[in-house]
Amino acid sequence: MSNIEEHVFKQEGYQLHMIPTKKYKTNTIAVKLKAPLNREGITKRALLPYVLQQATSNYPSARAFRTALDSLYGAVLSVDSSKKGEDHVMTFRMEIPNDEMLSADESLLKQGLDLMNEMIFHPKVDGKELDSTIVNREKQTLTQKLKSLKDDKMSYANTRLIDEMCKEEPYRFHVHGYEEDLKDINAENLYAYYKEMLESDDMDIYVQGNLNPEDVKQLVSATIKRSNNPERSKNGTTQQAAPSEVKEIIEHQNIQQGKLHLGYRTSIRYGDEDYYALQVFNGIFGGFPSSKLFMNVREKHSLAYYAASRFESHKGLLLVFSGIDPNDYDQAKDIIEKQMEAMKAGEFSEEDVQETKKLVINQLRETMDNQHGLIELMYHQVLSGASVTPEDIIQNVERVTHEDVLQVAKKVALDTVYFLTKEEGGNE
Structure with missing residues (x-):
């Protein structure tokens, strides 16, 4: 695979990242706004x-805006x-056809840049507030989204695990906000928050496509102007050791399938020397269908409808998810913990390491x-402050040894066990 180039230009108020490539028929613009997580503003x-x-x-x-978007030959816009x-990242993405494909x-x-600039810097405003009809409609949509997340018991269990595990850390805050906050949000205070965001957030703009970096730099700097140039926030997140005694949380609801989620601390984050061994460790432990969790908890003992693990690159957490029969809690927890003990004892083969x-x-x-x-993937460098290219990651993963994975396993410590189960006295 050819090397990925990234040209970074420090502009007034933002960093511009240009990634030239001939691989796609479309060009992509992504604007990212980053701020530390805090409870007051998250909703x-x-x-x-x-x-x-x-x-x-x-x-x-909405119709006029969509018409403008459609006039760009079916450009696709998404936000999230x-x-x-411990950062909250707002992303605006636009995919537009490459000029070479059209005779425009x-x-x-x-x-596309004009429209992106219009959306971020020139919202529809009435005096000191955003459009109240739009704000109220989107509040309703977000309310429904938050309710559906509560109804999705796997998502709910994951949220509750983090609530309990990270009680004293900003990472506990819910990325989609809180339903109880919405009643106090109106067009005026949301506009005040918007202005505050523009004043202080870190902004990174990515442009990717079959384009000349210098041309893109001139075009972006002429189109997107940010009047203020806030000092970029320092990279970092609170690191906490696992408690001497594992926290165990059992919650009862009217459900049929139990959700057993375990949270571990690794203290390993993106850019750290052993991050690559952590990727391999996770793959052997629970990241793939060939993993210990899948093969032992689900296949061999038929104790789980699913069993898997993933890690959070910028917080140093390893999370295990499993869906089990509510009556199998002790046995399933025991087998999951035995898989971790096996990793710590080096009970995985050289072939496991190479395949993973x-x-x-x-x-x-x-x-x-x-x-x-x-x-x-490129934005990980901004988030971590570590200059690690995608090619670096691949080369570093290739160098990982059995011993490296074993050393990572020894760092992993269980923090919290969360179990969502049927109501006491339930018949399921």
Whole structure:
């Protein structure tokens, strides 16, 4: 695979990242706004991107804005919020056809940047507030989303595990906000928060496609102007050791399938020397269908409908998820813990290490082949402050040894066990 180039330009108020590639028929623009997680603003922050994409100063209705988007030969726009370590990241993405594919007079990239600039910097405003009809409609949509997340018991159990595990850490805050906050959010205070965000957030703009970096730099700097230039926030997250006694939380609801989730501390984050061995460790332990969790908890003992693990790259957590019969709690927990003990004892083969390294690398290559996936991978460098290219990651994974995985296993410590089970006296 050819090396991925990234040209980074420090502009007034933001960093511009240009990734030239001839791989795709479309060009991608992604604008990322990052701020530390905090309880006071998180629901406004979760709501805001959905309000901004509805209407702007020049396109004062959802229909007018969508018509402008459609005029860019079917450009696709998406927005979302995500939690990366102890930062909250708001993302605006636009995919537009490459100019070479069309015989348009004006650069589609220029028009796309104009529309992105319009959406982020020139929302539809009435005096000191955003459009109240749009705000109220999006509040309703977010309310429904939050209710559906509670109804999705796997998602609910994961949220509750983090609530309990990270009680004293900003990572506990819910990325999609809190339903109880919505009643106090209105068009005026949301606009005040929006202005505060523009004043202080770190902004990174990614442009990817068959483009010349210098041309893109001139085009972006002429189109997107940020009046203020906040000092970029320092990278870092609170690190906490696992407690001497594992926390065990059991919650009862009217459900049929129990959710057994375990949270471990690794103290390993993106850019750390043993991060690559952690990727391989996770693959052997619970990251793939060939893993210990899947083969032992699900296949061999038929104790779980699913059993898997994943790690959070910027917080140093390893999370185990399993869906089990409520009556099998003790046995399932015991077998999951035995798989971790086996990892710590080095009970995995050289063949396991080599096969898992191939799976990890294939997964990375798939991510790099996806336009949005590649930008997310490159953004890890901004989040971590570590200059690690995708090629570096692959080379470092290739170097991982059996001993490296064993050393990572010894660092992993169980923090919290969370079990969502049927109501006491239930018949299931």
